Amino acid sequence: MTYIPNTDSDRKQMMAQIGITDIEELLSDIPGSLKLQRDLNMPAGLSEMELKKLGIETSERNTSCHKYASFLGGGAYDHYIPATVGAVISRSEFYTSYTPYQPEISQGNLQSIFEFQTLVCQLTGMDVANASMYDGATALAEAAMMAAHITGRGNWVVSGCVNPMYLEVMKTYAWASGNHVLLSNRLSLRTDVEDLLSSIDRQTACVVVQNPNFFGSLEQIAEIESAAHEAGALFIMSVNPISLGILKTPGEWNADICVAEGQPLGISMGYGGPLLGLFACKSEYVRHMPGRLVGATKDKENRTGYVLTLQTREQHIRREKATSNICTNEALYALAASVYLCTLGREGLRRVADMCFQKAHYAAKNLAKQTNVEVLSKDPFFHEFVVNCNRSVDEVNAELSEHRMVGGLPLGQFYPEMMGCMLVCLTEKRTKSEIDAFVRVLAK
């Protein structure tokens, strides 16, 4: 069976139409030196039975967090995913559908997105949430873009403790849009607030902090928020949604825009993606919000119905004048997050957050007792903290791997002065015996 429907005579006809005799002529602009001068090295096809065997053998060369105890965080987290999540999102009505482009015929899908938006608002304490973004990093960059459009200003004042991978995405967006990222210093493992505030002026579009920050530490939000608002800038927070089970919400902190990586809410780490961006803001800024937004309304018979609303901001209508190029969402993962939050409820989420917090502090306390490692996190932290191993982190992680553990994130790759340091993450999944075993390997 061929997957290409064009016949040879179709192809000849098309080539005749555009005046070529050989398909290769379409590639004539590519220099010969860049072309592969041989056929692709593609093996012959396999039978279903052979293919399945190959797939299983290949996948067995990997391991997973079902087999290994993970202490790795830094953006994607190993939380327990209740069975309800898989049961709901694997229903084909959801699993096979894409973000609705004929919204009126996708009422069930729209309802699931509307409920997701409602949950994000309840979780973050914000007025309005969109149908989701690609991930936490692009959500943060889009938030800064939005602030630039609202304020007509071009400087993004950003904490130096924002996830360095998010910073790369922000810098790319800033470069392409003619805005500027002004990065603050760090003071130990928190934002150097004085330095951050010194960059805020009448050119500041937004002030951006992550809380808990990349190192797990809690920031001094109140000071930063008031300085941002005094200067007429927008205050943007990037948060960990699980932490909101026990921490003050961005709404309570008076954030104008709140973004988050939604992966901790019932989504597997999946080797780094796909992820889920949460995006919420104050209602006064709703018309500047990127992405799709589902609204609830009544039809002419007074029945509840769901619609895509404020679509006129989107690229397929505004074309080059759209302020964001996102015209889609992460519908299936938004649904996963909704099912996760509904399964846990308020109390369940609080308990997950509390367990993460308690286990991280138990681990840090025990590591602090060891003579050859040093816990660098002195400020309050949530479920991640920094340990100086005083030796190569790769070496430590190799030893942990022998004990069926995934070690922390080596920080030297982002901060040369932190060679030998790792970012350790504890979730509710880690048991006391796993934590004790982890401490023993690090203490060696």
Add this chain to the structure above:
Amino acid sequence: MQPKDLMYTRSHEWVRVNGGKAIVGITDHAQAELGDVVYVELPKVGAVLSKGDVFGTVESVKTVSDLLAPVSGEIVQVNEKLPDTPEVVNEEPYDSGWMIELNMSKPDELGELMSSEQYESFIEEH
């Protein structure tokens, strides 16, 4: 059909001149093409515009369109009622649907605008 005392742009704004000041809105033809207007975004008083600058946007259920300054000048007043009652742009485009008032910096630019007759034939052709 179009009020005789106004001047018009090719981007379907109208201008009412009052001394050195100019009041600007969108034409009846423009509002009819847009359909139900649901939101109007206007600039702040004090903003300085050059002819052709985007001074705001008008959003209908179908689309979002930019509003272009017909002449250069400084914004001295905006129609504060539009954010809450955007439907007046459809209902009374030449009266309560006005959008901004400019203090003209280059009144000569008025010469480049169309009369009601010229605008009438312009929209028939386009």
